Amino acid sequence: MPLEAYSRGSVYWARGRVEYEGRPITEYYRVSTGASTKAGAHEWIQRETERQRRRYLLGDEAEQLTMGDAVQLYDAKPADAKCLLDIVDALGDDFLEKPIVEVTPRYLRDLGFRLKPNASTDTMWRSIVTPLRAVINNAHDLGKCPPIKVKRYTDKERIDQDLNRGKQSRVERKPSDRAWIAAFCAHADVHNAALAHFMFETAARIDQAISILPEHLDLLRKRVWLKAAKGHPAQWVDISHDMMIELANLPPKRPLNRKTGKRMEARVFGYATPTGYRKRWLTICRDAGIAPLSAHAAGRHGFYTELRVRQGVDPVSAAKAGRWKSVSLPDQIYAHAEDDQAMLREQIRTGRVQRTEDETGIPLKQKGK
Structure with a gap:
């Protein structure tokens, strides 16, 4: 039993x-x-x-394995390594000496509230739970311990945490549109204008865009080589004729490495890091009198909303054009409704539209006579 x-x-x-x-x-x-x-x-x-x-x-080896042992076994990427270092600095030797068999899913979730009391549950998951779960499951892959499965924070936990910290998480992004892109580019330098055009047209992520080197351009065939990102491989991406001309006339720039003070290799859009554009974009948006948008909202969100909502492209074609593996995911995250909600409420009460003619074209008032 x-x-x-x-x-x-x-x-x-x-x-x-x-x-x-x-x-x-x-x-x-x-x-x-x-x-x-x-x-x-x-x-x-x-x-x-x-x-x-x-x-x-x-x-008995599984009983003796500690979190410190498991961390040493894990070949962390830079982002995960930073999160793990922060966790170790906060918890100290007690955490490193903790037997891995005592680390439960609830322990990992509770660590989020303990270490980041003023953060959203999404941030807790990304910076605490995810890297520690990866450490344990890596040790499992090496035959050192069993795997661990952790349930995500519930909607109630997310809402309660937002109330406690006085700030709402998961605020819906505002996507760009053609008018925003036009206003932005009218006040931008040639490199930032080209960057905005490129991301809006191709749905490239900012890290992919700023990593493009001159040798990644095949302008005769109107295509650009994008590096791998978030589940899809490196690949050639087609561009429009206008984009090809804009890139052909764009002189590469050598960004400055602020740590060493030396110039890096030339890049198409002239930025060294995925965050290097932010201050300049805020200035451009202020000068243009438009709402400040991140590169992700201006590019990837704007791209998909333009295709699906404004132009009515089918979800399969839109997802393929933006290199999404899932057809349903971009509809859930990247498609933003643009109808005025008050207007929709009025349409519900009035039968959607006030018709003045019947199907034959005869005015309804005349037909009543």
């Missing part, structure tokens, strides 16, 4: 055996869980079951 919880007075106990694939792998349990609720007892049973299955499959 697998482990089950039962009440003894004010405390829940557990009885039974831990099983693996239907076979018992431990002696019979009859032990207090120390929990005063059934939910707490079930959590104790889950932890004990996972621990005994680890020992059964991996031996």
